[in-house]
Amino acid sequence: MQRIGVFVCWCGSNIAATVDVERVAQVMKNEPGVVFSTDYQYMCSEAGQAIIRNAIAEHKLTGIVVCSCSPRMHEATFRKTAQRAGLNPYMVEIANIREQCSWIHKDKEEGTEKAIVLARAALAKVMLNAPLIAGQSSVTKRALVIGGGIAGIQSALDIADAGYEVDIVEKEPTIGGKMSKLDKTFPTLDCSACILTPKMVDAAQNEKITLYTYSEVEEVKGFVGNFNVKIRRKARYVKEDVCTGCGACMQKCPSKKGLNEFNLGLNKRTAIYIPFAQAIPNVAVIDATQCIKIKNNKCGLCDTVCAAKAIDYNQQDEFIEREYGAIVMATGFNPIKLDKFNEYSYAECPDVITSLELERIMNAAGPTGGKLVKMSNGEHPHDITFIQCVGSRDISGRGKCYCSKICCMYTAKHAMLIRDKYPDVNVHVFYIDVRTPGKNFDEFYRRAVEEYSVDYIKGQVGKVYPEGDHLVVQGVDMLANEQIIHKTDMVVLATAIEPDPTARKIASMLTASIDTNDFITEAHPKLRPVESPTAGIFLSGVCQGPKDIPETVAQAGAAAVKVLGLLSKDKLVTNPCVSQSNELLCNGCSMCQNVCPYGAIGYEDKLINDHGIRETRRVAVVNEALCQGCGACTVTCPSGAMDLKGFTNKQIMAEVDAICK
Amino acid sequence: MHNNSDKQKDQVFRMTGVDTRKCMKCGKCSASCPSFNEMQYRPHQFVDMVTKGRIEELMASPSIYHCLSCFACVERCPRGVEPAVVVEAIRNLAERKQGGTYFSPDEVPELIDGTVPQQALVSAFRKYRK
Incomplete structure (x- = not known):
């Protein structure tokens, strides 16, 4: 016979203001099986835990029900409390009377009644609990970082620095990501490449780091500590370990029509190319859609000129499989497509550009050699108009509902850099709000206004259209309550950013949750900001939400620390709440095997003694080291043979019955 | 309030x-x-x-x-x-x-002379109700 103790927490006034905690404790005292019941102001405090420990010893409790906050908050706390008092930690049940009761009710009578019902449900379950013993699983001492931008590079460097092996998978032919495309960085205006490329070199030279560029994650199996990842190494048509990066092939290649990805398509590149001068690895890649040899079996010039004999037109995609203990998501972002924003004439007018395109135009390695010119005719512009919040804070369905966070600052940066280098150019900025929370950020923006006389106009732009050699911007100055028809030479759109499309794909492989905007969800928005709710998956950079470089680097370091915490363990305690199959009931249908996302179920031919009938049957066997206790098999099993320890069908039904009583 | x-x-x-x-x-x-x-x-x-x-x-x-x-x-x-x-x-x-009250349903029969489109009368109700 079970001897259950019930402990009702006030959570200060969080619960006690809406739930008559004393009455809950009183009512529970009279429930069958309950031998002790009390309430206390803060059950999670040391004093509160002492009450639980003493009661377990004094009343010889076999199980406890704690009526408190969500089990996500304090289940672990109370399990440890029980364990310290000699009780099996899985003999603890939490009735969530805060998130699921006091916080969502206003009426105390109603709240109290519901709290009692929830307590009774937890009691019904704990009566059927059995002590469980947690197992152990091993940890592969190697981390995978998906994405080789500044976020991924920083995470990898920090993990490698602590002595662990780490691999970076980057889908582009070079690491560096978006930061490598930037000209200068706010608020210090230091050159982006100057601070990034040394890190890229560090990553390449670090013997603990392996770079898989031009590669993609194809498949992920396993679980925390033991991920099995299949990586596709896309055919470069150039032997990576042989190419010296001399660039002779690029000079000879006759196919020059490919759009230069690194310069966002603002100029052309050859079919065989090295993305940019400081690319890591400094190895050429052939664009198969442009290569004359691969398309028509003619040409072959690059092979002729390559002294190192690195060209291989017959190269195929390769697959490698590796084990990892932890995975860092650093998949980054892209500016949104502007095809729903016809009013800005972006598609029609070459002088209407995005901010990222302006970065390339301003950059010495860019399509214009760093000279600020109109892309339409190469002339020097005399007037530039910036438009902020293009597609950000937009709930009409055309853009993104969130603030992209970085645009206010980079627009101020662009405005200032242009005014500094070309004082004859007038710069106007249409803004809705200027948001500059960050160290030295507002001071930076004010410099643009006060020192560089950038004309900030509070209002939005209705449309942009070409007129002769110029552009006309029709906007509003809301402070003056005037409509502005402004002739300008260039329009720069501060385009909203969105997570890279690979984020969604990889998140579903990793069973990591994502929000409605495809940003990866953190385990807790405040207290676990760099972890996914899925164990062993960590978040770095913009894949988790819009952020600038300093924030990205900080988060990348934080994610690395979490990875190190995991990799430094020799064994992980596994969750004992795993599936088990009753071989007498199993009919061998394989449905559980098909739904299991972890590959934890296998089938064996076993000699079964079914009430005296001895026969060999094909039955399901659960690998407890692989099972994550998701419960998919238990609801799929047509014969009721599968059950989840700690959440048996019987226990769940008992809970439901208790609620419906 | x-x-x-x-x-x-x-x-x-x-x-x-x-x-x-x-x-x-x-x-x-x-x-x-x-x-x-x-x-x-x-x-x-x-x-x-x-x-x-x-x-x-x-x-x-x-x-x-x-x-x-x-x-x-x-x-x-x-x-x-x-x-x-x-x-x-x-x-x-x-x-x-x-x-105000100057258009009432009682007046409708008088207005139907074969030339006034019915849609106009329906719209009139919308604009001048009661």
Whole structure:
């Protein structure tokens, strides 16, 4: 016979203001099986835990029900409390009377009644609990970082620095990501490449780091500590370990029509190319859609000129499989497509550009050699108009509902850099709000206004259209309550950013949750900001939400620390709440095997003694080291043979019955 | 607090389904408006004044007839506030009020002379109810 103790927490006034905690404790005292019941102001405090420990010893409790906050908050706390008092930690049940009761009710009578019902449900379950013993699983001492931008590079460097092996998978032919495309960085205006490329070199030279560029994650199996990842190494048509990066092939290649990805398509590149001068690895890649040899079996010039004999037109995609203990998501972002924003004439007018395109135009390695010119005719512009919040804070369905966070600052940066280098150019900025929370950020923006006389106009732009050699911007100055028809030479759109499309794909492989905007969800928005709710998956950079470089680097370091915490363990305690199959009931249908996302179920031919009938049957066997206790098999099993320890069908039904009583 | 302006605000909301509090005061409506210079109250002011319950002032303003219903503001508003729909609602409010009681269903048979389109009569009810 079970001897259950019930402990009702006030959570200060969080619960006690809406739930008559004393009455809950009183009512529970009279429930069958309950031998002790009390309430206390803060059950999670040391004093509160002492009450639980003493009661377990004094009343010889076999199980406890704690009526408190969500089990996500304090289940672990109370399990440890029980364990310290000699009780099996899985003999603890939490009735969530805060998130699921006091916080969502206003009426105390109603709240109290519901709290009692929830307590009774937890009691019904704990009566059927059995002590469980947690197992152990091993940890592969190697981390995978998906994405080789500044976020991924920083995470990898920090993990490698602590002595662990780490691999970076980057889908582009070079690491560096978006930061490598930037000209200068706010608020210090230091050159982006100057601070990034040394890190890229560090990553390449670090013997603990392996770079898989031009590669993609194809498949992920396993679980925390033991991920099995299949990586596709896309055919470069150039032997990576042989190419010296001399660039002779690029000079000879006759196919020059490919759009230069690194310069966002603002100029052309050859079919065989090295993305940019400081690319890591400094190895050429052939664009198969442009290569004359691969398309028509003619040409072959690059092979002729390559002294190192690195060209291989017959190269195929390769697959490698590796084990990892932890995975860092650093998949980054892209500016949104502007095809729903016809009013800005972006598609029609070459002088209407995005901010990222302006970065390339301003950059010495860019399509214009760093000279600020109109892309339409190469002339020097005399007037530039910036438009902020293009597609950000937009709930009409055309853009993104969130603030992209970085645009206010980079627009101020662009405005200032242009005014500094070309004082004859007038710069106007249409803004809705200027948001500059960050160290030295507002001071930076004010410099643009006060020192560089950038004309900030509070209002939005209705449309942009070409007129002769110029552009006309029709906007509003809301402070003056005037409509502005402004002739300008260039329009720069501060385009909203969105997570890279690979984020969604990889998140579903990793069973990591994502929000409605495809940003990866953190385990807790405040207290676990760099972890996914899925164990062993960590978040770095913009894949988790819009952020600038300093924030990205900080988060990348934080994610690395979490990875190190995991990799430094020799064994992980596994969750004992795993599936088990009753071989007498199993009919061998394989449905559980098909739904299991972890590959934890296998089938064996076993000699079964079914009430005296001895026969060999094909039955399901659960690998407890692989099972994550998701419960998919238990609801799929047509014969009721599968059950989840700690959440048996019987226990769940008992809970439901208790609620419906 | 439930005064007349709250009632009118509520009525505009029921007519349009537009929650003007969604407006983030970006001014895109006024930036897009071809009638901007004709209007005493500009599209963004319409939205703001509805939020503040200043609907009588809008009803009395000739601005309600300056909106061309081109719907550029509705197309481009990033917040789905639909300023032209709000303007139309206030125009309707003003017109319905002006009507008083001078159009009654009893008069309809007299007006049917074979030349008046039925649609016009139905519309008249909408504009001059009671």
